[in-house]
Amino acid sequence: MLGPFARIRGAVGDESGLRHLGNPLGEQRALASGAAIAPLGDRAVLAVAGEDRLSWLDSLTSQALTRLAPGESTELLVLDPHGRIEHAASVLDDGETTWLIADRGDADGLLSWLRKMRFRLRVDPQDVSDEYAVLGGTRAGLEAVLPAAPAGVPLVWTDPWPTVAAGGHAYALVEPHPGTQRDWAEAIVPRAEEERAADAAAAGALRLAGLSAADALRIAAWRPRWANEVDDRALPHELDWLRTAVHLEKGCYRGQETVAKVHNLGHPPRRIVALQLDGSDSVLPAHGDQVFAGDNAVGIVTSAALHFEEGPIALAVVRRNTATDARLVVRTSDGDIVAAQETIVPPEAGATANIPRLPRLGRRAG
Structure with missing residues (x-):
């Protein structure tokens, strides 16, 4: 409207x-x-x-x-x-x-x-x-x-x-x-x-x-x-939302036990990644388009856009154990789009501490 x-x-x-x-x-x-x-x-x-x-x-x-x-x-x-x-x-x-x-x-x-x-x-x-x-x-x-x-x-x-x-x-x-x-x-x-x-x-x-x-x-x-x-399975850990929306030391609230258990003892079952998309065909994926690693569906695109500096980009939620260097393909109604992934939430997120920091990928020319 x-x-x-x-x-x-x-x-x-x-x-x-x-x-x-x-x-x-x-x-x-x-x-x-x-x-x-x-x-x-x-x-x-x-x-x-x-x-x-x-x-x-x-x-x-x-x-x-x-x-x-x-x-x-x-x-x-x-x-x-x-x-x-x-x-x-x-x-x-x-x-x-x-x-x-x-x-x-x-x-x-x-x-x-x-x-x-x-x-x-x-x-x-x-x-x-x-x-x-x-x-x-x-x-x-x-x-x-x-x-x-x-x-x-x-x-x-x-x-x-x-x-x-x-x-x-x-x-x-x-x-x-x-x-x-x-x-x-x-x-x-x-x-x-x-x-x-x-x-x-x-x-x-x-x-x-x-x-x-x-x-x-x-x-x-x-x-x-x-x-x-957010879908009906989303945990805040999967989206790196503990950063700004969750206080890990406050008093009890609904869902707190799971938040603490996943953060301290386990790993979130999925993780959000950033995708740099092949823009040669000027096609953007839609929300819910599946992401594949080889023949296996490993997740879905949640957001996509054509950025004025970075070109076609997206966010996707994939299985935790998806290899961080895997060649990903997004399957759309207009054809497949090759995607390079950039790790946001790493597979080790949760119980693992002291993970080394990573440099960013180079930005595309605007």
């Missing part, structure tokens, strides 16, 4: 929002440099009011939240009893309300679960997406918009990825991590501010980028997302 951005010349969208404005690669470049912002129509905004909100969310989720300061950014996961990811959200508190930014496809399920878990605590979770929109970009780029600040704290969530948060743990062994090159924040804005941004863009006073550009930058940063990388 394009909403107020439908009137902008060249806008192309679908049910998730504005996909691009005719120049996805140029939009990536502008978005990464802070010269554009991206309307994130595929996000929803939940607000949790009430005196018990932070301790309540702390007890239910993977993140330590009881001491979250107003304006501080973090993220959380809701896990099932077996440690599998059910929901994910970006988190920001303004001193009176905790604000959650969730993928739109996850928001209803997350809200329903939170409401079931209220018991007699002083908490009131609500979906406020009719009142608020989400705009993304660099922190400098978002200075072009006025975020909501109902309690005096601007509602701008700064992505902690790929910093290892307090209580977190990194499995990716590559230095420097490609996510360090991505400056990303998301502003919660009133719908009236979204309209103003659309008017400014239509008048040529504000440059926009689409969801395709935002997703390409995310994939290049190896940043997992609920809408793409």
Whole structure:
């Protein structure tokens, strides 16, 4: 749904929002440099009011939240009893309300679960997406918009990825991590501010980028997302999500036992890898396309994009024991695509410590 951005010349969208404005690669470049912002129509905004909100969310989720300061950014996961990811959200508190930014496809399920878990605590979770929109970009780029600040704290969530948060743990062994090159924040804005941004863009006073550009930058940063990388078996370890979304030393929560057991004693059964795709046929795989090593299906593509510097890239989740030097092929409806893999989560992740760091592969010419 394009909403107020439908009137902008060249806008192309679908049910998730504005996909691009005719120049996805140029939009990536502008978005990464802070010269554009991206309307994130595929996000929803939940607000949790009430005196018990932070301790309540702390007890239910993977993140330590009881001491979250107003304006501080973090993220959380809701896990099932077996440690599998059910929901994910970006988190920001303004001193009176905790604000959650969730993928739109996850928001209803997350809200329903939170409401079931209220018991007699002083908490009131609500979906406020009719009142608020989400705009993304660099922190400098978002200075072009006025975020909501109902309690005096601007509602701008700064992505902690790929910093290892307090209580977190990194499995990716590559230095420097490609996510360090991505400056990303998301502003919660009133719908009236979204309209103003659309008017400014239509008048040529504000440059926009689409969801395709935002997703390409995310994939290049190896940043997992609920809408793409999570399925009904996903463990946070498999996606290197212990880095920013899991506090390994906090109190009990649902799924904690599995998180600790896999991290300390075992290995996650699958692992996320980055793929550099053969771009000679200008074909990108779709979400769910199978990845093969020889004749064996070893995983699936979760996200893919044409990056303005790296060319065709993807993220995939493969079996843990897939050889790190295996020649991989992605099977698509338009033919096979040869892929070179770059290890994100190594096969030894979990019980093994002190693994040597690895250099990054060379970047392609833009």
